[in-house]
Amino acid sequence: MLELRALCKSWNQPPNPARTLLAQISLHVAAGSVVALLGASGSGKSTLLKIIAGIEAPDTGQVLFDGEDLTHAPPEKRRCGLIFQDFALFPHLTVAGNVAFGLVEQGLRRSQAHARACDMLERFGLGHCVNARVGRLSGGEQQRVALARALVVEPRVLLLDEPFSALDADLRLHLRAEFTQRLAALGTAALWVTHDEAEARAVGQRGYRLVDAGLQPLW
Numbered sequence: 328m329l330e331l332r333a334l335c336k337s338w339n340q341p342p343n344p345a346r347t348l349l350a351q352i353s354l355h356v357a358a359g360s361v362v363a364l365l366g367a368s369g370s371g372k373s374t375l376l377k378i379i380a381g382i383e384a385p386d387t388g389q390v391l392f393d394g395e396d397l398t399h400a401p402p403e404k405r406r407c408g409l410i411f412q413d414f415a416l417f418p419h420l421t422v423a424g425n426v427a428f429g430l431v432e433q434g435l436r437r438s439q440a441h442a443r444a445c446d447m448l449e450r451f452g453l454g455h456c457v458n459a460r461v462g463r464l465s466g467g468e469q470q471r472v473a474l475a476r477a478l479v480v481e482p483r484v485l486l487l488d489e490p491f492s493a494l495d496a497d498l499r500l501h502l503r504a505e506f507t508q509r510l511a512a513l514g515t516a517a518l519w520v521t522h523d524e525a526e527a528r529a530v531g532q533r534g535y536r537l538v539d540a541g542l543q544p545l546w
């Protein structure tokens with residue numbers, strides 16, 4: 328379970344005027360639920376995800392995981408999965424190497440990590456390409472590898488930042504259904520950023536819009 332309490336973030340970089348991006352943002356993402364987040368470009372959606380992941384620090388406010396205050400914990404202590412629009416896979420590694428990476432970081436032996444990664448890829452219908460270089464895969468396949476890599480470490484919450492923006496419309500619809508099914512099957516909580524309102528409504532049990540530095544509940 329993820330809880331945000333009164334998060335605030337401003338950018339202050341003279342000579343630019345100071346800008347408050349996030350003002351008193353509070354939000355619950357319950358275990359197993361998906362919350363959708365809409366918002367215009369530049370409204371601060373990615374910054375909010377970075378604060379949750381520990382890549383940026385808030386000015387004030389708290390980020391709690393399962394009731395534990397991890398506002399100042401490093402990213403690796405949070406167990407957040409991250410999915411970006413540009414896939415962000417490691418190009419020099421194989422598909423299995425990408426998925427095994429986080430498991431090795433968690434301390435699993437390389438052979439065990441590889442076996443778990445292959446098992447996950449099999450379940451994702453990617454068993455045929457475990458040894459392929461990721462650059463040889465299509466965009467849709469790369470994003471499914473990114474999902475497998477994020478989920479194999481059993482994240483407490485998955486953060487998706489416009490995951491399908493780089494893909495064409497048919498594939499977006501297909502992957503939307505596949506991703507939501509996989510999240511539901513694993514009971515993974517997710518905060519799903521998208522600028523596509525139809526996608527937001529299809530994936531999110533609740534939806535918000537980030538506007539004027541605040542969260543407006545939509546459904």
Ligand SMILES: Nc1ncnc2c1ncn2[C@@H]1O[C@H](COP(=O)(O)OP(=O)(O)O)[C@@H](O)[C@H]1O
Binds near residue numbers: 340369375
């Ligand atoms: N590290 C930073 N320093 C200063 N301004 C930033 C920084 N990162 C992002 N911004 C600005 O914050 C605003 C929101 O960015 P972002 O969170 O990426 O928005 P969104 O994901 O909603 O499009 C943008 O105007 C961007 O230029």
Ligand SMILES: [Mg+2]
Binds near residue numbers: 372374
């Ligand atoms: Mg963004």
